[in-house]
Amino acid sequence: xxxxxxxxxxxxxxxxxxxxxxxxxxxxxxxxxxxxxxxxxxxxxxxxxxxxxxxxxxxxxxxxxxxxxxxxxxxxxxxxxxxxxxxxxxxxxxxxxxxxxxxxxxxxxxxxxxxxxxxxxxxxxxxxxxxxxxxxxxxxxxxxxxxxxxxxxxxxxxxxxxxxxxxxxxxxxxxxxxxxxxxxxxxxxxxxxxxxxxxx
Amino acid sequence: xxxxxxxxxxxxxxxxxxxxxxxxxxxxxxxxxxxxxxxxxxxxxxxxxxxxxxxxxxxxxxxxxxxxxxxxxxxxxxxxxxxxxxxxxxxxxxxxxxxxxxxxxxxxxxxxxxxxxxxxxxxxxxxxxxxxxxxxxxxxxxxxxxxxxxxxxxxxxxxxxxxxxxxxxxxxxxxxxxxxxxxxxxxxxxxxxxxxxxxx
Numbered sequence: 001x002x003x004x005x006x007x008x009x010x011x012x013x014x015x016x017x018x019x020x021x022x023x024x025x026x027x028x029x030x031x032x033x034x035x036x037x038x039x040x041x042x043x044x045x046x047x048x049x050x051x052x053x054x055x056x057x058x059x060x061x062x063x064x065x066x067x068x069x070x071x072x073x074x075x076x077x078x079x080x081x082x083x084x085x086x087x088x089x090x091x092x093x094x095x096x097x098x099x100x101x102x103x104x105x106x107x108x109x110x111x112x113x114x115x116x117x118x119x120x121x122x123x124x125x126x127x128x129x130x131x132x133x134x135x136x137x138x139x140x141x142x143x144x145x146x147x148x149x150x151x152x153x154x155x156x157x158x159x160x161x162x163x164x165x166x167x168x169x170x171x172x173x174x175x176x177x178x179x180x181x182x183x184x185x186x187x188x189x190x191x192x193x194x195x196x197x198x199x200x
Numbered sequence: 201x202x203x204x205x206x207x208x209x210x211x212x213x214x215x216x217x218x219x220x221x222x223x224x225x226x227x228x229x230x231x232x233x234x235x236x237x238x239x240x241x242x243x244x245x246x247x248x249x250x251x252x253x254x255x256x257x258x259x260x261x262x263x264x265x266x267x268x269x270x271x272x273x274x275x276x277x278x279x280x281x282x283x284x285x286x287x288x289x290x291x292x293x294x295x296x297x298x299x300x301x302x303x304x305x306x307x308x309x310x311x312x313x314x315x316x317x318x319x320x321x322x323x324x325x326x327x328x329x330x331x332x333x334x335x336x337x338x339x340x341x342x343x344x345x346x347x348x349x350x351x352x353x354x355x356x357x358x359x360x361x362x363x364x365x366x367x368x369x370x371x372x373x374x375x376x377x378x379x380x381x382x383x384x385x386x387x388x389x390x391x392x393x394x395x396x397x398x399x400x
Contacts, residue, residue, distance in 0.1 A: 059258035069232035
């Protein structure tokens with residue numbers, strides 16, 4: 001998605017070989033017009049799948065799940081990172097290790113809002129190690145729901161996330177894939193073709 | 201906002217005299233069409249103020265800040281609840297006590313995304329004790345930005361939040377104000393008129 005790559009080039013801050021900061025327009029301050037455009041692009045890429053629900057994880061996935069939900073006219077659900085006092089009913093859960101924050105947390109979704117009748121598109125802001133997205137994929141599977149695929153705004157193509165998801169037979173679409181970066185330089189690759197392997 | 205009150209009556213779960221769960225359509229699973237309608241209603245109520253930025257707090261305010269940002273065609277910023285590794289620059293911060301979670305956390309916003317040039321509308325899902333919103337108002341003041349007001353989706357009118365905000369001369373608009381609730385019953389009040397006091 002050219003407009004996104006251009007914006008990353010203009011405003012992204014590369015803090016190290018692995019850390020890219022895009023919080024001026026994606027995940028702290030949010031350019032609502034760009035977020036809507038991102039939502040429409042995901043909707044276009046998964047147009048052949050009958051999606052009934054968008055799934056993401058709090059907090060930085062919410063604006064993109066909302067945008068895709070708007071484009072597809074379906075609700076979205078965001079997984080929570082810890083059990084709140086008001087979340088008393090049964091939940092699906094998965095453990096996720098955050099390499100950015102160096103901590104393992106529990107991701108939970110109420111069983112009321114995900115079930116075998118759902119056809120789910122998972123979206124998030126970043127695909128890097130894939131930890132959070134693998135957790136969401138596990139939850140979709142546990143719920144007996146059908147997974148249409150995973151959409152990531154920015155993929156760090158040099159990290160293991162896509163490989164892990166493809167091993168699980170998950171179709172992955174990223175809008176900007178970084179092949180390499182270092183302070184002062186960033187390279188994007190053409191969107192990789194999705195590899196759907198046969199289940200053994 | 202009648203459509204919202206009706207939905208709360210239909211789907212809200214009243215867990216106690218103070219805890220209302222609306223996570224089937226507002227803050228876990230999100231009805232995107234309703235969220236957009238909420239955004240348009242806030243835009244309408246603050247139409248006389250020249251707003252340049254919407255401000256909220258992660259996570260459950262994001263969908264409404266996004267909706268208002270769409271309606272007003274401005275960006276939004278969401279305050280973060282703890283300092284992330286990638287958040288190294290200077291931040292505005294405020295301490296907030298969560299009565300739901302029984303913990304005090306730090307709310308932070310990068311100084312890059314809020315300043316004297318901004319005219320800010322703060323939005324959030326709930327106004328109850330007002331702790332989080334008072335923290336955001338303090339940050340807007342610290343940034344030297346102009347505050348257009350605070351918009352809350354649901355106000356618990358029997359708690360102290362509105363009073364605290366009005367003491368700070370803040371204009372508050374709530375889309376559904378609960379005057380009283382208990383398991384099995386809920387009462388809404390007409391939107392209270394905003395009391396803007398003179399600064400002493």
